[in-house]
Amino acid sequence: MSGCCSPSGPGGGSSIRVADKPGVLRGGDRLDGLVVLAGGRTVVGSSDPDHPEEWPAREVDVAPFAIGRCAVTNDEFAAFVAATAHRTDAERHGWSFVFGGLLPDDFPPTRGVAAAPWWREVHGADWAHPEGPQSGLDGRGDHPAVHVSRRDAEAYAVWWGGRLPTEPEWEHAGRGGLAAAPYPWGHELEPSGEHRMNVWQGTFPADDTGADGWRGTCPVDAFPANGHGLHNTTGNVWEWCAGAWGAGDPTGVSRGGSYLCHASYCRRYRVSGRQPHSLDSTAGNLGFRIAADV
């Protein structure tokens, strides 16, 4: 856990709807809610001078695959828990990281992270109680499930009949066909002054003006889809990927930035943005989307 973070090329993609795939574990179509991408050669990484963890920009081949149009929602995660009685790591540990600005003014004292005191260790915070025991999911059924570890995300993916995307798959999908652009829609953060994702506006970490319409999470499809039909690949919540942070480093990795990202701290709200986590990390800005072989 560090900082405010908890993070196409030729061949392109398509929005083919595949309705006759096997592997149905949840009583529905395994590829329902996913887009099938053709794969091909894609750009991964960047040469951003402030973010060496993304270096170098390079071309990678990805096989055809399917990936969620959106991050997994609270309603979807609730269905998984109801079907499997899965107990998340945050529930097992008894606490998770919550951004302090989302806690009520009268919230009891909490421990903070020394290097990032806006992250609070909140006992009783979990996917069903995003800001602690007094909170719930009312009105947030279509928001992304958060406070999920990679084990939790993988358990959901297996139950559902899929898996987590690899980093190259995630980035290929997130770019939406724009190989050289930092954002899923192009080169400008706010083209013509329009907000295209849920990030932070104002002064971090004290004042989020919510100029994009949201403080904290927003519905998973709140902003227009990219060229591959995916919503919110940048901003809103970081999304777990499969695989390790680096060669010989088993630390996990997530992608795409969150509602806490702001240029004054870091600029990881880009398609190449990535951050490392231990596999049992959980936080209120860390969710996931699923992928599948096709």
Ligand SMILES: [Ca+2]
């Ligand atoms: Ca926002």
